[in-house]
Amino acid sequence: MIKDLQYVKNRQKEFLEHLKDTKGYFYQECNFNVPYWLILALQTELSEIANAKKVHKWWDDEAVDEKHVLEECSDFLAHLGNLANFLNVDMIINTEDIQVTAVEVTFNRLAYQITTLTMSKRFGRITFKTILGLFVELIYSLGFNFDDLQEAYNSKIEKNYIRFK
Numbered sequence: 001m002i003k004d005l006q007y008v009k010n011r012q013k014e015f016l017e018h019l020k021d022t023k024g025y026f027y028q029e030c031n032f033n034v035p036y037w038l039i040l041a042l043q044t045e046l047s048e049i050a051n052a053k054k055v056h057k058w059w060d061d062e063a064v065d066e067k068h069v070l071e072e073c074s075d076f077l078a079h080l081g082n083l084a085n086f087l088n089v090d091m092i093i094n095t096e097d098i099q100v101t102a103v104e105v106t107f108n109r110l111a112y113q114i115t116t117l118t119m120s121k122r123f124g125r126i127t128f129k130t131i132l133g134l135f136v137e138l139i140y141s142l143g144f145n146f147d148d149l150q151e152a153y154n155s156k157i158e159k160n161y162i163r164f165k
Helices: 006-023 036-053 066-087 103-118 121-141 146-163
Strands: 002-004 092-094
Touching: 006 066, 006 146, 036 066, 036 103, 066 121, 066 146, 092 121, 103 121
Parallel strands: none
Antiparallel strands: 002 092
């Protein structure tokens, strides 16, 4: 099944324009390589998903707030949209190729791929497809689906527009 996440890419582009127009915030760009701030943002959001899901906290008996986990996933998705805009790539993926593995494995594979984004834009475009596939795998392994993710993303972007009036 083909999943089209282009709406994220488009909404992120619009939101960054909104930030520029309303607050004077300019998107920090780099001409040749993926900006380190964007790599760090992806790493941070991935860690926030792991922390919210308590993947590494095997001793923690408290219930996981699944809504919070999904919100963190939508934050990661937003930065993927920023990365797609920077690299000028589409956010479309064939989910038939996705095999769900242990969530810890997916987190570590994603973390590694994000770290390798420091190469050229050309290499980044190849890596982006891998990251997008791993993110889809992560969404499924966390027990969510694309409808959940889209709803969480739309809710979060609306909050961001209100926050940055």
